[in-house]
Structures are given as C-alpha cells and as structure tokens.
Amino acid sequence: MPSSTFIDHSSYRDSHIREILNNVNSIAMVGASATWNRPSNFVMKYLLQKGYKVIPVNPNTKEKEICGEKVFGDLASISGTVDMVDMFRPEHEAHELVEDAIKIGAKVFWMQLEIFNNNAAQLAEKAGLQVVMNRCPKIEYARLFGELGWGGINTGVISNSRRRLK
Amino acid sequence: MKKLHPQYGFNTLAVHAGTAPDPTTGARCFPIYQTSSYVFDDADHAASLFNLQAPGFIYSRLSNPTVAALEEKLATLEGGRGGTVTSSGHAAETLALFPLMAPGMEVIVANKLYGGTINLMGKSYRKFGWSAVFVDADNPEDFHRAVTEKTRAIFVENLANPGGVVIDLEAIAKVANEAGVPLVVDNTMATPYLSQPFEWGADIVVHSTTKFLSGQGNALGGVVIDSGKFAWLGNSKYPSLSEPSPEYNGLTFAETFGDLAYTMYSHAISLRDLGCSQSPMNAWITLNGIETLPLRIERHCSNALAVAQFLEKHPNVEWVSHAGLRSSPYYELGKKYLPAGTGSVFTFGVKGGYESGIKMLEMVELFSHVANLGDTHSLILHPASTTHRQLSEEQLIEAGAGAEVIRLSVGIECLEDLIADLDQALNSLYRSSN
Numbered sequence A: 001m002p003s004s005t006f007i008d009h010s011s012y013r014d015s016h017i018r019e020i021l022n023n024v025n026s027i028a029m030v031g032a033s034a035t036w037n038r039p040s041n042f043v044m045k046y047l048l049q050k051g052y053k054v055i056p057v058n059p060n061t062k063e064k065e066i067c068g069e070k071v072f073g074d075l076a077s078i079s080g081t082v083d084m085v086d087m088f089r090p091e092h093e094a095h096e097l098v099e100d101a102i103k104i105g106a107k108v109f110w111m112q113l114e115i116f117n118n119n120a121a122q123l124a125e126k127a128g129l130q131v132v133m134n135r136c137p138k139i140e141y142a143r144l145f146g147e148l149g150w151g152g153i154n155t156g157v158i159s160n161s162r163r164r165l166k
Numbered sequence B: 001m002k003k004l005h006p007q008y009g010f011n012t013l014a015v016h017a018g019t020a021p022d023p024t025t026g027a028r029c030f031p032i033y034q035t036s037s038y039v040f041d042d043a044d045h046a047a048s049l050f051n052l053q054a055p056g057f058i059y060s061r062l063s064n065p066t067v068a069a070l071e072e073k074l075a076t077l078e079g080g081r082g083g084t085v086t087s088s089g090h091a092a093e094t095l096a097l098f099p100l101m102a103p104g105m106e107v108i109v110a111n112k113l114y115g116g117t118i119n120l121m122g123k124s125y126r127k128f129g130w131s132a133v134f135v136d137a138d139n140p141e142d143f144h145r146a147v148t149e150k151t152r153a154i155f156v157e158n159l160a161n162p163g164g165v166v167i168d169l170e171a172i173a174k175v176a177n178e179a180g181v182p183l184v185v186d187n188t189m190a191t192p193y194l195s196q197p198f199e200w201g202a203d204i205v206v207h208s209t210t211k212f213l214s215g216q217g218n219a220l221g222g223v224v225i226d227s228g229k230f231a232w233l234g235n236s237k238y239p240s241l242s243e244p245s246p247e248y249n250g251l252t253f254a255e256t257f258g259d260l261a262y263t264m265y266s267h268a269i270s271l272r273d274l275g276c277s278q279s280p281m282n283a284w285i286t287l288n289g290i291e292t293l294p295l296r297i298e299r300h301c302s303n304a305l306a307v308a309q310f311l312e313k314h315p316n317v318e319w320v321s322h323a324g325l326r327s328s329p330y331y332e333l334g335k336k337y338l339p340a341g342t343g344s345v346f347t348f349g350v351k352g353g354y355e356s357g358i359k360m361l362e363m364v365e366l367f368s369h370v371a372n373l374g375d376t377h378s379l380i381l382h383p384a385s386t387t388h389r390q391l392s393e394e395q396l397i398e399a400g401a402g403a404e405v406i407r408l409s410v411g412i413e414c415l416e417d418l419i420a421d422l423d424q425a426l427n428s429l430y431r432s433s434n
Ligand SMILES: Cc1ncc(COP(=O)(O)O)c(C=O)c1O
Pocket: B088, B089, B090, B091, B114, B116, B117, B157, B161, B186, B188, B189, B207, B208, B209, B210, B220, B221, B222, B372, B373
C-alpha cells in the first residue's frame, strides 16, 4: 500500500476505501466494547464475519475476550501483525494512538464516525500510513460490497457489472 | 441543481442507480424477487439480522431486494441518504411522521394539499392523538406563528395540489430550522427531475410513486427519503431515535446508525409494525418507469404549458392556474424552484360553474376522467365532485378546488390532439349552455 501523500479527508474516493478494505487482514479495534449492543461490538462482530482478524484493545474491560477474541490493554502489547488500527475513542486520544500505531507497523489508521483529528492524521501520513476519518469500516464495507443497498441506503455505487458479493 | 453523484448526472442515475446487474445471474433488467422470506445461514446469522448487527433480509414486510433497489434509486435521485418504500403515497406520509410523532404532538400542515392528505391528517390522525395544524400554504409567516413546543414536523407539498401552486420551500425550511423540527415535503407533483427539496433545506421527502415515477398509472406505491442531515442524537423531542429502543435490546438508533438512523428505524420498526410494505412486482414496475422519467417529464411539461397557453385564450375559460404562465402569481417562485418546468398538473375554471365542470368531463374524447395524475395518458378531473368532495365549501376554496375548477394532468400524446380535444369539448359546452 504505497501512499505517503496527503489526501482530501472531506470526501474519499471509493477506490481509496476499497483498496484499504481489500488489503488489510488484521484490525486492532481500540475501544471495542464487551457489551454486545454497543456500536463497536456490532462493528467488530461484522468485520469478523467478513473474514478479518479483529483484535480488541480495551484497558478498562474485565472481560478476557470480546466476540471470542483475546483482549489487549494497549496496541504495544499485541503479539503478531496489525495492518490497521480502528479507533473507537474520543479524538483527543488520536495523537497518542497514532504514535503507537506507527511503532507496531500498522499501515492504516482509521477514525470512526464523527471523529476527526487533522494533527494526528498528518503525523500518520508522514509516517506512511493511510488515514480515514469520520467513517465506519462496517458501513463502508457494506456500502462498497453490495450489502448496504439492501437497507435502502444510497451507496453511490454505479456499476455495469455484477456486484461482487464477498 | 445539486450534484447527486461525483461522476454521473441525473439521467444516468435514473437508469443505473440501485440496479447494478444481478450478482447471481448477471441479469441486466433488475429481477423481481417475488419471495416473502429468506433462509438464514445458521442461528448466529439469524441472530445478527434480528439484532440489526448485519445488513440482510429476514422477511419482505421489512425489506426485499427489488424494493430495496427502488429505495436506493429514489434516495439517489433526491440526493438523500436512504429511502423506505411503502405500499402507497398515503402510507409514505404516515411512515414519514411515525418516528417523529407521539400522542399529543402536532404537525403543521400546509392547507394546499391533495384532498386525501387533508382528510388523513385532519381527521384520521386524530385517532392516533396526532393533531394537524393547518396553515396558509402561501404564507411562511403563518407557519412560524403556528409553531409550539408540541410541534414535531412541518408538512408541505412541493408544486401543490390541485395544481399550479408553487410553495416557497426555502422560506418554510427556514421556519422549520428555527423551530428545530424537520420539514417533510411531498414531492410527488414535481418529481426529483424538476425539483429537489433537500437543496432548499427540507429534511425528509415523500412521494406517491403511483404518479410520475412509475409513470403509467399501473402501480400503487410511495417512498420516504431521509436527507441524513437532521440531528437526532441527544434530541429529546425525538425519543424514538434518540433513546434506547426496548424492542432492539436497548440500542439507540441515532447512536448506532448515525445518519442511517431514520431509514433503519423506518424498516426495522415502522414497516415491521405497520406493515404497509410494497410488493416486489410494484417495485419492479416503478424501477422500470423511473428509467424514462426525464424523457417523460420533459414532454409532460412542454405539452402542459402549451395546453395552458391555449386555454388561457379560450373564451369559455375563466382563468388558468399554471405556474409557467406569466399571469400566475406563482410565476416567479416557479422560475426559482422549478426552472426546467412547472409540471403537468394544473387547474382552470370553466365558465358556468359546477354544471359546466361536470359537463366538460362528458364532452372530452381523449382525456380520461380518472382520480389519478402523472400518467402517460392525459387525465381530467373535477376535484369538487371527486377527490376533494369530503371537504367543506370553505376548505374547497382554500384548497383551490372550487365548484368551477377542472384539473388536468397532461400526458405525452400529440399536443395538437390534446388541444383539439379540449377545444371541441369547450366549444360544445358553450353551445349546450346557450
Ligand atoms: C401529492 C400527493 N400525495 C400523496 C398522494 C397519495 O398517494 P397514493 O394514492 O399513492 O396513496 C397523492 C395521490 O393522489 C398525491 O397527489
């Protein structure tokens, strides 16, 4: 995934998001909740169903596992590779999390809906990471690979060939 | 007009949006998924669907692939975030208000509306404890004065019934915005080809797709489209969306689904419970209809304006109300909100009042006397004796449906044939009344 260029974060090209979702395998989800009806838990479960390895990071939970996956207290203690960090935390925590993400060799730093942090984004991009802000990987996955339209949502996807069902 | 897609224009989207080739077979025409239910992969998959954790189909009362394709097409053409298709336009009006209203709450409603909507909101909604407060459609200040702390929505028709009336959407959207309530616009008569209410600040759009969208008078249907712009999260006026939902294990729609919340709620709760879902067959007819919407609307508009100009000069016609005529009080608003054309439904007054109005219907040979509009066929109606007949005399006049009023919905036939038909009917009317 080459790209250390700064990109326009107000509107991403579909191809940019599609490339990220196609290329990452392991996702560390910072702020994953053990409570099954919280949004982060929904996202984690969905991404697991779609074949991603999702590693929950949550220093505050008493649970040892979330959705059957071992919980880590911070990014640095994860053993094994992390392709993408997905952040379910307030935007002021982004800077420190980007520093951690760089240290563990993540290639993508993703901030959830309503989360923006331009300084953190620039730091990540300078280190060669791709950055997405104010998006949800579950919604983007469903939008680009044909499932979101099932709910009557405007996906913006126009295609002259069969939708790939993944 | 607002850019609807980073790459493609309206006519392209009318053909392609929502209807990519079928993933299984490659069928180019979108298939009719005529099924009531869908198999679950396993118990966990079923649980995910019922918990709203993953997109997918459970039962066609909630969603269906053909219906969903229509929802996406319509949401795209209006520039909205998502759509919910319903069994009729009336069902769409109720579904649009369902997440917003509660017993004791009020909806401010323009007084120039389809007669059926005036009945629905003015009378039947009382049974739900919802009260409709009717205000002067031509006066945004009147909307402002009607706002109370119980107001939960404002409802207007864009290019209003029974025809020729253009609403000052931007001014009314401002009132709604200041009051902190969504503006719901019935865009049936304009269609997104002529006007997109979200561009002027509306929050929710509804349609009777029965009309110009399906286009040939062959499929009843409706749709609710959400702009995705209204801030539901933390808004105590709208607990359906902003507070935990006991029926979905305490999830909060606005928090879990963000700008998809209203559309998710409309399927997972409103359609699930009210059951006013559209059949896949009707959705398929409407999908195909929309592909030719731009072509049809152009012809509808040019025919209608020419017919209106003809009528304006006819000695047996008292007045013509078409926003494309310079004589219309709505001419300037029409230029602002509907620059490509002011639709094909309008009214005129025949000399001789109620009797002449009824006779006119018997004289025409090409125009069909039906209670519908937005058909390829030209249609004629006398609102006072049909669609608006349940209204009081005062309401009739307010609604622009007085005794002498004839409503036309001009079709796409040869213009000279339409003019000849109206000419002979008006002329014989004159002779018979002499
Ligand atoms: C502007 C408008 N809205 C709503 C409706 C109701 O739609 P339906 O007949 O599809 O229920 C109509 C029907 O005439 C209409 O003209």
